[in-house]
Amino acid sequence: MKIIAMIPARYGASRFPGKLMQDLGGKPVIVRTYEATKATDLFDEVYVVTDSQIIFNEIEINGGKAIMSLKEHECGSDRIAEAVADMDVDIVVNVQGDEPFTSKEGLEQVLSVFNGPDADKIDLASLMTEIHDWKEISDPNCVKVIVDKDNFAQYFSRSPIPYPRDKNAAVQYYKHKGIYAFRKQAILDFYRLPMRSLEAAEKIECIRYLEYGKNIKMAISNTQGIEIDTPEDLVRANKVLKEDKREVVNNKYRNFPMVPKVVFGQGCFDQLSSILAPQRKDKAPFIFLVDDVFKNNKELTDRINLRFNDKVLFISAEEEPKTTQVDQIVKDIKHEFTYKPSGIIGIGGGTILDLAKAVSIMLTNKGSAADYQGWDLVKTKAVYHVGIPTISGTGAEVSRTTVLTGPVKKLGINSDYTPFDQVVLDPDLTIGVPRNQWFYTGMDCFIHCVESLNGTFLNAFSESYGEKAYDLCKEIFLDDKLSDEESRGKLMMASWHGGMSIAYSQVGVAHAMSYGLSYVLGTKHGIGNCIVFDHLEEFYPKDVKLFKQMVDKYNITIPKNLCSDLSEEQMNTMIDIALSLVPLWENALGDDWESIMTREKLKALYLKM
Ligand code: NAD
Numbered sequence: 001m002k003i004i005a006m007i008p009a010r011y012g013a014s015r016f017p018g019k020l021m022q023d024l025g026g027k028p029v030i031v032r033t034y035e036a037t038k039a040t041d042l043f044d045e046v047y048v049v050t051d052s053q054i055i056f057n058e059i060e061i062n063g064g065k066a067i068m069s070l071k072e073h074e075c076g077s078d079r080i081a082e083a084v085a086d087m088d089v090d091i092v093v094n095v096q097g098d099e100p101f102t103s104k105e106g107l108e109q110v111l112s113v114f115n116g117p118d119a120d121k122i123d124l125a126s127l128m129t130e131i132h133d134w135k136e137i138s139d140p141n142c143v144k145v146i147v148d149k150d151n152f153a154q155y156f157s158r159s160p161i162p163y164p165r166d167k168n169a170a171v172q173y174y175k176h177k178g179i180y181a182f183r184k185q186a187i188l189d190f191y192r193l194p195m196r197s198l199e200a201a202e203k204i205e206c207i208r209y210l211e212y213g214k215n216i217k218m219a220i221s222n223t224q225g226i227e228i229d230t231p232e233d234l235v236r237a238n239k240v241l242k243e244d245k246r247e248v249v250n251n252k253y254r255n256f257p258m259v260p261k262v263v264f265g266q267g268c269f270d271q272l273s274s275i276l277a278p279q280r281k282d283k284a285p286f287i288f289l290v291d292d293v294f295k296n297n298k299e300l301t302d303r304i305n306l307r308f309n310d311k312v313l314f315i316s317a318e319e320e321p322k323t324t325q326v327d328q329i330v331k332d333i334k335h336e337f338t339y340k341p342s343g344i345i346g347i348g349g350g351t352i353l354d355l356a357k358a359v360s361i362m363l364t365n366k367g368s369a370a371d372y373q374g375w376d377l378v379k380t381k382a383v384y385h386v387g388i389p390t391i392s393g394t395g396a397e398v399s400r401t402t403v404l405t406g407p408v409k410k411l412g413i414n415s416d417y418t419p420f421d422q423v424v425l426d427p428d429l430t431i432g433v434p435r436n437q438w439f440y441t442g443m444d445c446f447i448h449c450v451e452s453l454n455g456t457f458l459n460a461f462s463e464s465y466g467e468k469a470y471d472l473c474k475e476i477f478l479d480d481k482l483s484d485e486e487s488r489g490k491l492m493m494a495s496w497h498g499g500m501s502i503a504y505s506q507v508g509v510a511h512a513m514s515y516g517l518s519y520v521l522g523t524k525h526g527i528g529n530c531i532v533f534d535h536l537e538e539f540y541p542k543d544v545k546l547f548k549q550m551v552d553k554y555n556i557t558i559p560k561n562l563c564s565d566l567s568e569e570q571m572n573t574m575i576d577i578a579l580s581l582v583p584l585w586e587n588a589l590g591d592d593w594e595s596i597m598t599r600e601k602l603k604a605l606y607l608k609m
C-alpha cells in the first residue's frame, strides 16, 4: 500500500495572513510542519501543495517536495484532489500546514484503521479527541463529532452534539481534529461532488462525505498539538521550541496547586452538608469513602447527612491503597450510577484520603490507576473531592500526591488534579485514635519535616512550613505542656504544614526505604518510616536522637529483624523499589546520590532492620 502525506498550504489565511511563512525557531512554520511530517517515517512521500510561489520556493530550497496548484480552490481537500489525480497512490493523508508539532502518534492512529477488520468499508479516516470542558463543547469554533459503536462518524457539528437535556448525562464529547486519511477514490469523488445544504450550513467540509454516503472511521487521539491560528499561538510555539522540552516535570521552579478551601476547628465537620450543597449536580450522588473503624460509630455516621442517592462505602485501612482497589471502586461506582458523582468525600487517615483522591481522578480518566503512577501523567480534571482527616500526620490532606501500590511499583499519582478541592480539619475527629497509631502517623509528619529540612531541594518556601511543623512536633511529642485538645489541634496543623513543606521539596532516605519495606512486606507507612528512621543516624544524626527520645517517652516498641530472613529475590525487589524513587534520593543526597547509596549500602542498611 502506497501512503503519502499532503500538506495543503494557502498563503493568505484570513485570520493570520502569511502565517505559514512566519518564523518558528529560525524556520518558517510550513517548513517545520514538513520536517515534522517527514520525521514520522510513516509516508512514502511528503508533499506541500500550495497556491503560493513563496511557499513553493521555500520548501524546495529546504530540500522538500512541493506542488503548485493549478486552480483557485475553495478548500484544502480540493487542492489535494487536484494534486493526486494522476499519482499512483492508495492512501493520502492530509496534514494541516499550521500544525508544526504534528505528532507521529496521531498520524499512526489515523492510518491504523486501514489495517483493521472493517478496513474494506472505510472511505476515509479522521481523528477525534476527548473534550470535557463545557466552554469548549459549546464553542462553535470547536467541531464536535458523534460516532456509532464502531467509531464511524454519524455527524459533525458546531453545536454540542448530542444536546444534553440533562447537564449531568454521562456522555463523552469528542472534538474533531482536521487530519484525514483518504482512499484515493474518496478524495477524487469529493472534488467532483457539489456542496450540499448541511455542509453549507455548518461550514464543515467533511459533512459532504456523509451527505454522499461515505464512511468515515474515527480514531481517538488525545495528544495535544499546537495549531498556529493567531500571532499569540506563534509566540507560544516559539517558546515551546526554545525550551525544547514539552514536559514540565520537576521544573526548576515548581508551579504547584494548593487546596483552595479549608475549614478548621472543633466541630466544623457539621458544616459539611452546607459545604457540599452548592456542589451537588442534580441526580449525581456524593460518594463517601469512610474508614471502616467508623462503621458502628453512629455518632459520626449520623452527622454525614446523606441526601437523595448519596452513598457511604466503608473501606478498611488494614492495607495501604492499591491501584487494583482504586480500579474496583471506580468500576463499582460506574456500574451503580448512571451519572458521574457530584463528588468523592474521603473520611479517614492517609489511606482513605489517598483512595479518595485516586478514585476521583479515575472517574474522569481512562484505564487503570496504575497508568497514572508518576509525575504529571493525569490528563483530565478529577471530579470534585473533599478530604476529611481523622488522624493527623501524613499531610495527605494537603499534598499533591496519592500513594498507591501498583503491579510493579509503589508510587503516587502526583499531579495538579490530585489535591482536594476542599478540606475539613476537625481535630475532634481524631479523638479515638489508638496511642501507637497516633505516634506512628505523627512521626510520619516529623520525618517529612526532617527530610525536607535536610534535603538539597530546600528553599525558603519549604523551610518556613517545615520549621513550623518540626517545632509543633517537638512541642507535641516532647514537651508536657499541652492539653489533649490543644495537642490534637496542633498535630492537625503540623500535618498540614509538613505536607506543604514537602510539596515544594521532597521526602528523603526514610521514605524511599520505607516504600521498599511496604512493597515487599506490606509494612504500613507510619510504622515503616519509624522502623527505617531508627537506623538513619548517619544521615539525620540530631533528629534520629530526638526520635529515639520520643520512642522512649511513649514506650513504643519498634519492630526489629524484619529483613534478616528475606530471600535474595525479596531483598532485590526491596532495593529496586527504593532506588526507583529518584527524586527522593536526589533531594536527600544530591546529584551524586548513586555513588553514595549503592545497592550494597542499601542492603546493609536493610539488614539492620
Ligand atoms: P491509616 O489511614 O492507614 O490509618 C491507620 C489506622 O488508624 C487504621 O487502622 C485506621 O482505621 C485507624 N484510624 C484512623 N482514624 C481513626 C480514628 N479517628 N479513630 C480510630 N482509629 C482511626 O494511617 P495514616 O498513617 O493516616 O496513613 C498512612 C497512609 O497514608 C499510607 O497509605 C501512606 O502511603 C499514605 N500517605 C500519603 C501521603 C500523601 O501525601 N498522599 C503522605 C504520607 C502518607
Ligand code: ZN
Binding pocket: 394, 444, 448, 511, 525
Ligand atoms: Zn510519609
